[in-house]
Amino acid sequence: MPDPRAHETWSPATVAVAAGRPPHEPDQPLNHPITMASTYGATGELEYGRYGNPTWSAFEEVLGTLEGGHCLAFSSGLAAVATVLDLVGQGATVVAPRHAYNGTVMQLADLESRGRLTAHLVDVTDTEAVARACADAALVWLESPTNPALEIAEIETIASAAHDTGAYVVVDNTFATPLRQRPLTMGADVVVHSATKYLSGHGDAMLGAVVTSDSQLYAVLKGRRDLVGAIPGTLEAWLALRGVRTLHVRLDRAESNARELAERMRHHAAVGEVRYPGFGGIVAIVLAGGADAADQLVRSTSLWVHATSLGGVESTFERRRRWKSEPATIPDGLVRLSVGVEDVDDLWTDLTQALDRLT
Numbered sequence: 001m002p003d004p005r006a007h008e009t010w011s012p013a014t015v016a017v018a019a020g021r022p023p024h025e026p027d028q029p030l031n032h033p034i035t036m037a038s039t040y041g042a043t044g045e046l047e048y049g050r051y052g053n054p055t056w057s058a059f060e061e062v063l064g065t066l067e068g069g070h071c072l073a074f075s076s077g078l079a080a081v082a083t084v085l086d087l088v089g090q091g092a093t094v095v096a097p098r099h100a101y102n103g104t105v106m107q108l109a110d111l112e113s114r115g116r117l118t119a120h121l122v123d124v125t126d127t128e129a130v131a132r133a134c135a136d137a138a139l140v141w142l143e144s145p146t147n148p149a150l151e152i153a154e155i156e157t158i159a160s161a162a163h164d165t166g167a168y169v170v171v172d173n174t175f176a177t178p179l180r181q182r183p184l185t186m187g188a189d190v191v192v193h194s195a196t197k198y199l200s201g202h203g204d205a206m207l208g209a210v211v212t213s214d215s216q217l218y219a220v221l222k223g224r225r226d227l228v229g230a231i232p233g234t235l236e237a238w239l240a241l242r243g244v245r246t247l248h249v250r251l252d253r254a255e256s257n258a259r260e261l262a263e264r265m266r267h268h269a270a271v272g273e274v275r276y277p278g279f280g281g282i283v284a285i286v287l288a289g290g291a292d293a294a295d296q297l298v299r300s301t302s303l304w305v306h307a308t309s310l311g312g313v314e315s316t317f318e319r320r321r322r323w324k325s326e327p328a329t330i331p332d333g334l335v336r337l338s339v340g341v342e343d344v345d346d347l348w349t350d351l352t353q354a355l356d357r358l359t
């Protein structure tokens with residue numbers, strides 16, 4: 001008999017490939033099929049399509065195992081964010097990075113404008129200030145690295161300060177993925193993902209996820225998902241699961257490409273600043289020539305695609321301040337690069353001919 005808990009000793013690469021599979025038995029498919037079902041035979045565990053689906057469960061098993069908790073899939077990253085923010089009571093204070101994902105900051109502003117909560121935005125790199133802000137917070141939201149400033153939070157120190165005052169700690173782990181950072185082992189209560197990004201990894205699906213090792217929190221979040229209906233599409237869950245199977249391979253390649261390109265760009269006269277946290281596939285550069293140079297750069301390549309979003313196999317980039325909602329503290333000439341898995345010299349050749357035109 002195979003040991004059902006064998007995956008507890010597996011390394012993350014093996015979990016990504018081998019967890020969430022049907023049993024190894026004659027005529028069982030190796031992959032869970034896409035189960036299209038709005039209803040199930042009565043008196044079982046599922047009953048209705050809003051309460052669960054075997055294809056979601058397979059994705060949830062893999063991501064939950066990678067993060068070290070129990071996972072719930074949502075229709076998008078922001079649906080997951082909204083469900084987690086809804087945990088706090090009326091009028092509570094939520095501490096969050098001023099440079100958190102733009103949609104998260106917009107949700108906080110929206111909730112605040114309707115009197116639902118008070119948002120206290122902080123510089124997440126100022127650990128002492130964040131720890132002080134925890135004092136009157138019900139929930140501390142962290143994102144590390146932040147999008148697109150690539151700032152790093154000291155998750156462990158902040159989580160222990162937050163727990164001293166009884167606040168929940170949530171980490172948006174979209175950029176790092178569980179292969180580079182496992183927030184539940186660093187003191188976080190909840191991890192949030194936009195699975196649209198690295199987990200899916202091919203620019204073809206939108207999905208979100210929440211992971212927690214607290215069974216009470218899991219039950220509350222599952223209850224909210226059942227009730228509100230922010231559930232994933234079955235095809236999207238299947239695509240995300242298929243993406244996770246190669247996450248480690250894609251991330252290793254994107255990371256080595258990103259590290260190499262960050263180093264090369266540091267020596268280019270058109271680039272004023274390079275931000276790279278040392279891991280992952282996202283690099284931010286600030287063009288010496290400001291917004292105009294950044295706008296020209298993104299129009300001057302043939303391999304790099306001018307597009308928002310990130311974490312796909314294909315390399316994309318954009319000037320973040322082209323979005324009106326982007327905070328003014330993000331430099332006007334900042335371009336976020338999502339480095340893909342192409343050949344690094346082809347990426348550099350395309351990028352450098354575009355950068356050369358700016359000098």
Ligand SMILES: *Cc1c(COP(=O)(O)O)cnc(C)c1O
Nearest residue numbers: 076077078101147174194196207
């Ligand atoms: C994209 C993103 C989100 C939102 O996810 P969607 O799937 O687009 O709804 C949340 N957090 C981070 C860090 C992101 O990059």
